[in-house]
Amino acid sequence: MSLWPVAAVTFLEGIRNRAIYGITIFALLLLIAGNLVAGMIMQEVGKVMVDMALSTIALSGLLLVLFVGINLMAKDLDRRTIYMVLSRPISRPQYLFGKFLGMVLLIVTTIAIVSLFAVAAIQLTKITYPDYFAHFSWASIFLSIALTTLSLILLTALSFLFASFVSTSFLTLVLTILSYLIGHGINDVKALIEAPQQVGIQVTPFTVKLVQGVYYLFPNLSLFDIKTQAAHGLTVPLATIGWTVTYGLGYTAIAMLLATLIFSKREFP
Amino acid sequence: MRRVVPILLLCVLLPLHVASLRSAGSAWKALPQGEETAYAIPAPILKLTALEFDGLASDFMFLRALVFLGSTFERDNWPHSVKESEWRGLYRDLSAATDLDPYFLDPYYVAQASLTWDGHLVRETNLLLEKGIRTRDWDWMLPFFAGFNSFYFLQENEQASVYLMESSKRPGAAPLVASLATRLAVKGRQTENAVIFLEEMLRNEEDEGIKKNYRIRLEALHGILALEKAVELYAAKMGKPPASLQDLVAERVIAKIPVDPYAGTFYLDVDGSVKTTSDLREAKKKPENDKPQPQQKTAQPGKDAAPLYELPF
Known part of the structure; x- marks a missing residue:
């Protein structure tokens, strides 16, 4: 199996990347800010702190995928080091999946580190204001972190798909950011389009079909966002989690398979 | 020698930077701007x-x-x-x-x-x-608040009763809420019900600033309640309603007329209800209003709600 060496190299390269330190320091600063902001809240201090913590985790994960992940994948293509790699006894799918595996490891590690800080920050706030954590559950917080991680993995797979056919890493970055924006908006847009009278807008049947088409094409990232539920300690039904995880893994698999197909056929200049 | 020029330039540019930022900042402030909440x-x-x-x-x-x-x-x-x-x-x-x-x-x-x-x-x-x-749907305080608003401000007792019924069904609701809900269906006893409401809100409040507010309001309501009961007593005793609150003192129904904590004076309205002068302007806005509107024009801002917004930094 030549999957692991590629994964290991990718992971180590990612760890060595200075950007990770930046992301971690940024996350720490946000968590300190969260602690201060939570002190301004009268009733639901816990909710605000959990909001801040989970958003920090999601944002640092996003930065990691966009600015470290895409570079790791695209650098080989940009700098033409891909020739050296592909001249080795390693198939293109193996190379691609190895890279992906390394990136997944990197995401999980970074999220774990930032989550550790986040949990410490929440715990600190909880000790400072113990009376304001009425509806609070660690289980739903960790569930939310897990789903965020899955959505980041999905986004990475999508960025691999883009990288497999566009020529520069910058284009991959733009396409991935667009997918992220669409992915988080599509749920709300679909709801709006399907019940336009509620907000008093008019939509043509064509728009409805277009949005419904886009809904199946782009990832629905809102499904992975249970931060509000986690912040209020509400339970999310097991079936919802099950379907979301299935969807996430399925979408990731489809994106990676398509990426492999395109990448195998690709000719390098 | 090569370094001297950049350093000299920096020495000139840094004060310029500070000065320009200050001027630009104050000039920007003078520009017409939209309202924050607009x-x-x-x-x-x-x-x-x-x-x-x-x-x-x-x-x-x-x-x-x-x-x-x-x-x-x-x-x-x-x-x-x-x-x-x-x-x-x-x-x-x-x-x-x-x-x-x-x-x-x-x-x-x-x-x-x-x-x-x-x-x-x-x-x-x-x-x-x-x-x-x-x-x-687990929180009894919110329907309780809505019930209070319907009853106290809007004088819609039926709606208030609906809210309170909802509140009483939720976990942790004070047993009082249910009985209050049924009482509201009965006409009259407005002031007494308001006192019960406010005492409940005071009991559940932790913020000192809001508590202080509630206490002042409660004091005013207690004054009115005492006077209303005295008027009833007077009418039962003398066979006719009093002409003014001073009659109550004269006939020794009460020792003295309570003091309005909002610096107004209690008086008997022509319709026989007890009112206070600190409330005159509010009464004009709501003609059917027969209860006090404790917030009045000379309320002190600091006293009213400042502690609510104590910031930690």
């Missing part, structure tokens, strides 16, 4: 642009409202110096915060504490509370 972003757009950070955006909108409300305490003659459009702006911000995260308690809480007593946006507050009553 704009409101529709909820669907907010939800769309907040991406996966709905909760954070909700916190932000709430803090924006809180900071604005806090800034009005600096004005003289609070809350009358706050324009109606500003109260509406505050309502819109709180409404946006709860659109983004309908489970968030604090916006409902601030709306109840400021928009009703001081902002006179009672119907809007109840509309806001409705959202919270639907989502926070």
Whole structure:
């Protein structure tokens, strides 16, 4: 199996990347800010702190995928080091999946580190204001972190798909950011389009079909966002989690398979 | 020698930087600017642009409202110096915060504490509370608040009774709520019911600033309640209602007329109800009003709500 060496190299390269330190320091600063902001809240201090913590985790994960992940994948293509790699006894799918595996490891590690800080920050706030954590559950917080991680993995797979056919890493970055924006908006847009009278807008049947088409094409990232539920300690039904995880893994698999197909056929200049 | 020129240039540029920023900053301040609370972003757009950070955006909108409300305490003659459009702006911000995260308690809480007593946006507050009553289905305080508003400000006892029934069904509700709900169906006893409401709200309040507010209101209500009972006693004793409150003292029904904590004087209205002069302007706005509106034109801002907004830094 030549999957692991590629994964290991990718992971180590990612760890060595200075950007990770930046992301971690940024996350720490946000968590300190969260602690201060939570002190301004009268009733639901816990909710605000959990909001801040989970958003920090999601944002640092996003930065990691966009600015470290895409570079790791695209650098080989940009700098033409891909020739050296592909001249080795390693198939293109193996190379691609190895890279992906390394990136997944990197995401999980970074999220774990930032989550550790986040949990410490929440715990600190909880000790400072113990009376304001009425509806609070660690289980739903960790569930939310897990789903965020899955959505980041999905986004990475999508960025691999883009990288497999566009020529520069910058284009991959733009396409991935667009997918992220669409992915988080599509749920709300679909709801709006399907019940336009509620907000008093008019939509043509064509728009409805277009949005419904886009809904199946782009990832629905809102499904992975249970931060509000986690912040209020509400339970999310097991079936919802099950379907979301299935969807996430399925979408990731489809994106990676398509990426492999395109990448195998690709000719390098 | 080569370094001298850049260093000299820096020495000139740094003061220039400070000076230019100061001038530009003050010049910018002089530009005409929109009111802080004048704009409101529709909820669907907010939800769309907040991406996966709905909760954070909700916190932000709430803090924006809180900071604005806090800034009005600096004005003289609070809350009358706050324009109606500003109260509406505050309502819109709180409404946006709860659109983004309908489970968030604090916006409902601030709306109840400021928009009703001081902002006179009672119907809007109840509309806001409705959202919270639907989502926070474990919380008995929100329907209790809405019930109080319906009863006290809007004088809609039936609606109030509905809210209180809902409140009494929820876990943790004081046993009093259920009996209050049934009492409301009975006409009269307005002041007594208001006292019970306020005592319950006082019991559940932890914030010292709001507690102080409630206590003053309660004191005024107790005064009116005592006078109303005395008027009833007088009528039973003498066979006719008193001509003025002084008659009560003259006939020794009560020792003395209580003091209105809002610096007004209690008096007997032509319709036989007890009123206070600190409430005259409010009474004109609501003709059917036969109860005190404890907030009055000379309320002291610092005393009223400042401790609510003590910031940790």
